[in-house]
Amino acid sequence: xxxxxxxxxxxxxxxxxxxxxxxxxxxxxxxxxxxxxxxxxxxxxxxxxxxxxxxxxxxxxxxxxxxxxxxxxxxxxxxxxxxxxxxxxxxxxxxxxxxxxxxxxxxxxxxxxxxxxxxxxxxxxxxxxxxxxxxxxxxxxxxxxxxxxxxxxxxxxxxxxxxxxxxxxxxxx
Amino acid sequence: xxxxxxxxxxxxxxxxxxxxxxxxxxxxxxxxxxxxxxxxxxxxxxxxxxxxxxxxxxxxxxxxxxxxxxxxxxxxxxxxxxxxxxxxxxxxxxxxxxxxxxxxxxxxxxxxxxxxxxxxxxxxxxxxxxxxxxxxxxxxxxxxxxxxxxxxxxxxxxxxxxxxxx
Numbered sequence: 001x002x003x004x005x006x007x008x009x010x011x012x013x014x015x016x017x018x019x020x021x022x023x024x025x026x027x028x029x030x031x032x033x034x035x036x037x038x039x040x041x042x043x044x045x046x047x048x049x050x051x052x053x054x055x056x057x058x059x060x061x062x063x064x065x066x067x068x069x070x071x072x073x074x075x076x077x078x079x080x081x082x083x084x085x086x087x088x089x090x091x092x093x094x095x096x097x098x099x100x101x102x103x104x105x106x107x108x109x110x111x112x113x114x115x116x117x118x119x120x121x122x123x124x125x126x127x128x129x130x131x132x133x134x135x136x137x138x139x140x141x142x143x144x145x146x147x148x149x150x151x152x153x154x155x156x157x158x159x160x161x162x163x164x165x166x167x168x169x170x171x172x173x
Numbered sequence: 174x175x176x177x178x179x180x181x182x183x184x185x186x187x188x189x190x191x192x193x194x195x196x197x198x199x200x201x202x203x204x205x206x207x208x209x210x211x212x213x214x215x216x217x218x219x220x221x222x223x224x225x226x227x228x229x230x231x232x233x234x235x236x237x238x239x240x241x242x243x244x245x246x247x248x249x250x251x252x253x254x255x256x257x258x259x260x261x262x263x264x265x266x267x268x269x270x271x272x273x274x275x276x277x278x279x280x281x282x283x284x285x286x287x288x289x290x291x292x293x294x295x296x297x298x299x300x301x302x303x304x305x306x307x308x309x310x311x312x313x314x315x316x317x318x319x320x321x322x323x324x325x326x327x328x329x330x331x332x333x334x335x336x337x338x339x
Contacts, residue, residue, distance in 0.1 A: 084274050169240070170266040170276050171304065173220030173311045 004033065005050045005059055006079045011072035013044040020066040025050060028062040033083050038122070044072070049081060089119050089139035089168050091146050097161040099125055099132035107136070107156060107163065114152035115144030139168065177211045177226035182272050188318040191222075191229040193253045197294035201232075205250060205292055209234050215270050220308040222315035225271050233289075233312040237305050245305045254289035254313055256282075265307050267321045277325045281307045 009021060018037060025032065033049030052059060056076040063074045093116075095107055104123065111118070120139040127133035142149050146167055153163045180187050194201065204223075212221035212234055219240065223232040233251040237243050261283030268276040284302045287309060291297050301309055311321060 086274050088268075088276055168266050169304065170268050171219060171307055171311065172215070172217045172268040172270065173235075173308050 002031075002051050002053045004079050004081055005052065005056060006077045006081075007046075007048050007050050007059065007063070008075040008077075009044070009046045009048075009063075009067070009072050010075075011044050011067075011070060013039050013042055014070065017044050017070055017072065018046070020070060021046070021063065021072075024063055024066045028052070028059075030059070030062070033081075049079070049083075087117075087119055087141060088170055089141055090170075091116070091140060091142045091149065092166045092168050093136075093138040093140070093149075094164045094166070095134075095136040095138070095161060097134055099127070099134040103134050103161060104136065106159075107153075107161065108138075110152050110156060111138070111140075111149060114149045115142055116149055117141045117143060174210050175207050176214045177207050179211065179215075179225055179270050180227055182269075182320060182322065184271075186227055186229075187224065187271055187315070187320060189224065189229055190318045191224050191231045191316045194230050194232060194290075197252070197290070197292060201252075202292055204228065205232065205234070208232065212236070218270060220312045221270070222312040224315050224318070231316045233309070233316065235305065235308045235312060237308055240304065243304045244302065246299055246301065249289075249299065249309075250292045251287065251289035251309065251312070252292065252294075254287055254309070254316075256285050256310070256313065257288050258286035260284045263303070263307070264326065265304075267307070267311060269311070269321055271315075272320060272322060275322075277321065278327065279307075279311075279321050279324045280326055281310045285309060 022032065029052065031051040033051060035046060035048035037046040050059065056078050059076045060074055067074045093111065097103060118138050118140040123136035125132050125134055146165060150165055156163055208221055208223060208226060211226060212218045219237045220235040223230045231253045233254055235251065236248040237245045238247045259282035262280050263283045264278050264280050266276050267279045283306065285306045287299045287301060289297055
């Protein structure tokens with residue numbers, strides 16, 4: 001019986017990793033689903049849904065050769081997920097400020113309390129080493145409405161973090 | 174009145190260009206009724222084009238009047254539409270009844286000038302902006318065999334980061 005697995009691959013970034021990993025999975029008879037790759041601090045990271053009629057151990061073995069050759073660490077979990085279960089965000093939140101401890105915790109705590117379900121998050125540290133700045137982009141569903149989020153965020157802006165909410169009005173035509 | 178079947182990507186018929194409507198007759202009016210009912214049958218549908226229901230004719234219906242805070246011309250029947258002028262560019266999130274379970278960012282002109290015929294064959298001209306302009310551009314793409322998938326830009330980033338700092 002076919003099952004879905006979440007395969008996580010992490011290692012030092014270099015060209016060709018996606019090609020090698022996907023080739024090994026293809027040769028092993030795996031179907032790929034949704035995936036997200038990002039380069040974080042010079043590291044290659046990817047999470048991908050893989051469907052196969054095997055056990056997690058077999059899937060790990062399938063990826064052993066490319067992992068060894070490219071110096072990658074592989075982690076495989078059997079998951080309950082399915083395809084075609086997308087949720088669509090109705091709000092985008094851009095955050096930026098001088099980098100300091102606790103920005104993510106403060107912002108996401110306030111947003112969660114005000115009903116935000118985060119669907120997508122990416123963040124970066126930019127600026128210079130002496131004066132790093134933090135930038136975060138979140139998309140999600142505002143379960144209690146966007147005005148509730150706006151009200152909740154008012155307190156944060158005074159603490160030196162700029163937060164901008166933009167409604168995502170998806171056009172279906 | 175009838176709800177028509179919507180073609181779904183990768184159906185190759187969605188890539189065909191549509192023909193101009195030659196006659197503004199009863200058959201056309203009947204078809205427009207069905208097309209409009211089909212548009213409203215799906216959740217949140219604000220536009221539809223004839224080729225989405227396998228009729229290769231240059232007919233579009235747009236109605237964004239149900240959206241709060243959006244300026245619009247109400248219900249628009251656009252036959253043989255042409256965009257004769259456009260200005261600006263905006264990134265916005267789009268989905269499509271012919272592409273279930275996916276939405277993505279597309280750049281569209283912010284303002285457009287549209288010349289089209291109504292269902293009675295009268296020439297009309299509309300100046301549209303923002304959301305309504307986006308819907309019309311999305312629908313006219315259908316008449317030319319294009320989907321928003323053909324125009325996707327990054328969903329992760331609205332703008333590309335600069336590589337160097339001057």
